[in-house]
Amino acid sequence: MDSIDLDVLKASARWIQGGRRVLLVTVVRTWGSSPRPEGAMLAIGEDGSVAGSVSGGCIEDDLIDRVRRLGIRQTRPEAVKYGISAEEAHRFGLPCGGTIELVLEPLTRDSRIDDLCRRVMAGEVVRRSLDMESGEVRLVPGSSAEGVAFDGRRLLTVHGPRHRMLVIGAGQLSRYLCEIALGLDYKVTVCDPREEYSDTWQVPGTTLVRTMPDDTVLDMKLDDRCAVIALTHDPKLDDLALMEALRTPAFYVGALGSRRNNTARRERLETHFDLSKEELARLRGPVGIYIGSRTPPEIAISILAEVTAAKNGVTLPDGLRIDEAKSALDVAANEQTSCIPDGFRQT
Incomplete structure (x- = not known):
């Protein structure tokens, strides 16, 4: 995990403890070129506070605007896509043809973000499982070789200390x-x-x-x-x-x-x-x-x-x-030298 992603989790835990509602946004799939990799995270507080990023900035702006206008009303995670058309790709700052899929997860104390932060800070690699239907979260030991997995029903992410x-x-x-x-x-x-x-x-x-x-x-x-x-x-x-x-x-x-x-x-x-x-x-x-x-x-x-x-x-x-x-350069140099007549070679 990059420190920026750990900062996202820490900010989320801090805001939840302060009684604020928080929306956690995770990149789960990308097609074509994309500014941020799968697993990148953004936290948005109900007052518009942000931590982290999921794109070059325009998608963040759209999500922040939605939270400020509508609040965080959802009670269950949902998946959304940006950049499906060339027009949307241009609007949201994605390379032409690029598409990014995000999971928007409203956080509560049951989301176990505080527990996840403690375990990562202790040096553990943790796999977090999010049930898209119920919002239930499970934390189990993970491996750095594991990546983000999303099948529409469950989101699996791996979190660990910095490299x-x-x-x-x-x-x-x-x-x-x-x-x-x-x-x-x-x-x-x-x-x-x-x-x-x-x-x-x-x-x-x-x-x-x-x-x-x-x-x-x-x-x-x-x-x-x-x-x-x-x-x-x-x-x-x-x-x-x-x-x-x-x-x-x-x-x-x-x-x-x-x-x-x-x-x-x-x-x-x-x-x-x-x-x-x-x-x-x-x-x-x-x-x-x-x-x-x-x-x-x-x-x-x-x-x-x-x-x-x-x-x-x-x-x-x-x-x-x-x-x-x-070695290839040596071969090329030798071949070039062999093409020079003997009378013109330097000794």
Whole structure:
């Protein structure tokens, strides 16, 4: 769950406790392009107060206007669609042809929003089941792999804590990567036992630890909402962290380095740390996607693009992998060189 969605739940719970009626709006289906993904939420108080978003703004405006004019009269959830026609798509700020389906749920104390917030804040992943006919809500343990499901009779949503990111190394690249990762709503921990780096670390919003990386991995109890990125170039630090991280359910484990260094790293991990081929296959390295990046900010974007794809379950083409892309460039360069007459080649 993104922090914006947790904020929606917290605001809803607060308004309900204050005696206000609240309408919770959830994106349940999209067709074509849409500004917000399935599961995105918007809470509207009976006075027009809002938290969250479900579109670029125009759908929110329409829903807020309805609440202000008519109040929250409904007593049961209902499903509505926006953007079915090109005219509506233009009116509501959706890309032409885009359609979004929403569930409008009037909240009460029986909606268990307060209980849901407590469990999420405690680190649980919770599946919330909403019966569209009765409005009855059930909360059961969930999995991050589950998504939004809606069949017209029941709405299932999954709620959990923010995704976490562990960055090994507090160097210059880490600073740019962490600043962007915070904007992507990760809870970021930076681990570096080296005083010359950790003493100068200054990125507000991150947590700095000076313990050994493998101990940090174990202490964090990584789950499938976690990413680990090793950036020190020091095998004594990176390898130990990777060894432990590859044995966890973390959705992304990657390490910076050249193709040669990456090959050597895999050999070390297999030979000296007894990692299986299946565990080694999870290692992303050289880390990132190929965008011709050279500067630390560009490399950070390259890495986080790959992390984002993994988080969203997107399989990238082999041509975007750094090792594949650079190998293809090497082949192209060799072919170009072979076409030059011998007398014109530089030596």
